[in-house]
Amino acid sequence: MYNTIFKEFLQKKGLKLTREREAILKEIFSFHGHFDPEELHIRLRKKGSSISKASIYRTVPLLIESGLLEEVIKVDKHAHYEHTYGHNHHDHMICITCGRVVEFHSQELEELQKRLCKDYGFRGISHTLEIRGYCRKCR
Amino acid sequence: MYNTIFKEFLQKKGLKLTREREAILKEIFSFHGHFDPEELHIRLRKKGSSISKASIYRTVPLLIESGLLEEVIKVDKHAHYEHTYGHNHHDHMICITCGRVVEFHSQELEELQKRLCKDYGFRGISHTLEIRGYCRKCR
DNA sequence: TTGTAATTGATTCTCAGTCGCAATTGTAAC
DNA sequence: GTTACAATTGCGACTGAGAATCAATTACAA
Numbered sequence: 001m002y003n004t005i006f007k008e009f010l011q012k013k014g015l016k017l018t019r020e021r022e023a024i025l026k027e028i029f030s031f032h033g034h035f036d037p038e039e040l041h042i043r044l045r046k047k048g049s050s051i052s053k054a055s056i057y058r059t060v061p062l063l064i065e066s067g068l069l070e071e072v073i074k075v076d077k078h079a080h081y082e083h084t085y086g087h088n089h090h091d092h093m094i095c096i097t098c099g100r101v102v103e104f105h106s107q108e109l110e111e112l113q114k115r116l117c118k119d120y121g122f123r124g125i126s127h128t129l130e131i132r133g134y135c136r137k138c139r
Numbered sequence: 140m141y142n143t144i145f146k147e148f149l150q151k152k153g154l155k156l157t158r159e160r161e162a163i164l165k166e167i168f169s170f171h172g173h174f175d176p177e178e179l180h181i182r183l184r185k186k187g188s189s190i191s192k193a194s195i196y197r198t199v200p201l202l203i204e205s206g207l208l209e210e211v212i213k214v215d216k217h218a219h220y221e222h223t224y225g226h227n228h229h230d231h232m233i234c235i236t237c238g239r240v241v242e243f244h245s246q247e248l249e250e251l252q253k254r255l256c257k258d259y260g261f262r263g264i265s266h267t268l269e270i271r272g273y274c275r276k277c278r
Numbered sequence: 279t280t281g282t283a284a285t286t287g288a289t290t291c292t293c294a295g296t297c298g299c300a301a302t303t304g305t306a307a308c
Numbered sequence: 309g310t311t312a313c314a315a316t317t318g319c320g321a322c323t324g325a326g327a328a329t330c331a332a333t334t335a336c337a338a
Contacts, residue, residue, distance in 0.1 A: 014314090014315085015315070015316090016303080016304050016305070016314090016315055016316065017304075017305095018303075018304070018315090018316060018317080019303090019304095020316080020317070021316090036294090037294085037295085038293095038294075050318085051317090051318090052317070052318045052319070053294095053295085053318090054295090054296080054297090054317080054318065054319080054320095055316080055317065055318075057294090057295060057296075058296095058316085058317090074213055077293075077294060077295095077325085077326080078293090078294060078295090079294090079295095093256070093259060093261045093263070095261075102259055102261060104255060104258075104259055106251070106255055108251060109248075109251055109255070112245070112247060112248055112251060113268075113270060116243060116245055116248070116270070117232070117270060117272065119243075120232060120241055120243055120275075121274070121275035122232045122234075122241060122270065122272055122273070122274055122275070123272045123273040124232070124270045124271070124272040125271055125272040125273070126270075126271050126272070127268065127269060127270040127271065128267075128268070128269050129252075129266065129267070129268045129269075130266060130267050130268075131252060131255070131256065131261065131263045131265075131266040132263070132264055132265050132266065133256065133261055133262045133263040133264040133265070134261070134262040134264070135260070135261055136259075136260035136261065153283090153284085154284070154285090155283090155284055155285065155334080155335050155336075156335080156336095157284090157285060157286080157334075157335070158334090158335095159285080159286070159287095160285090175325095176325085176326085177324095177325080189287085190286090190287085191286070191287045191288075192287090192325095192326090193286080193287065193288080193289095193326090193327085193328095194285080194286065194287075196325090196326060196327075197285085197286090197327095216294085216295080216324070216325060216326095217324090217325060217326090218325090218326095
């Protein structure tokens, strides 16, 4: 379970499993879909938690390093994340006009990327593919 | 030529071709490879031009809209751009450890993306694929 | 040449994300 | 359970890319 993964990751690095980190983890895994750190902060606030913005920003990189979280897109200025446990990786098409985001998954794409990495002597960990253009309604 | 493309783009939008915009355009097309707006500013400074940072930030979106410039990657906080006139599109592998950027092009990837857009009723204009991982030296 | 809307540089402002620090807390060793 | 200490916390100040403001200037159509 994701709890165990995080716990073991922290232990291996000599870091502590604090109440705050547990709460952040729990919150992130309580829903599916994108979020940005600011949103997460508000979400936690509403549930009575008083975890600081700084702790959230400090925890996010740990979750990424442990493989539980992925940066998905950068909208405007801020980064968006999504938990990856029990999820298929997917990529995004973003409409220039209305901002709509279409998620898609392509096994062919995944395999092509593996092949490309091999060709270039690269060990790929994660990737993001963003296609920008016009959606069905705005084309 | 890129000059003409930009000129016509501006005309069509009722915008003016100023000395500053010409200088920025010229500078961007005077070299190949990535740059960020700050770098471009310094570059222009060194050549005796006193174009303001603000004008650069204002011109970049115009160049993107006219199809002459593309955002390639976001390193840390700032965006990097690259001119696209007379270039093949390429994508990037970024090393998590040393920050090295490997450029690659795959015709297969281009075609797969076209197919994906079609499947999802999307009219694709541009795309970025970033593969993060470990390069040959850091793996 | 003129009228006018677009553009400029300088400056200020914004806001996501980071940093420093004193107080607190998790955890391993006893 | 205590102890000891390094890791972590929240707070508030800081940073830096990029946007907004505005008076002065400029491109360009008529």
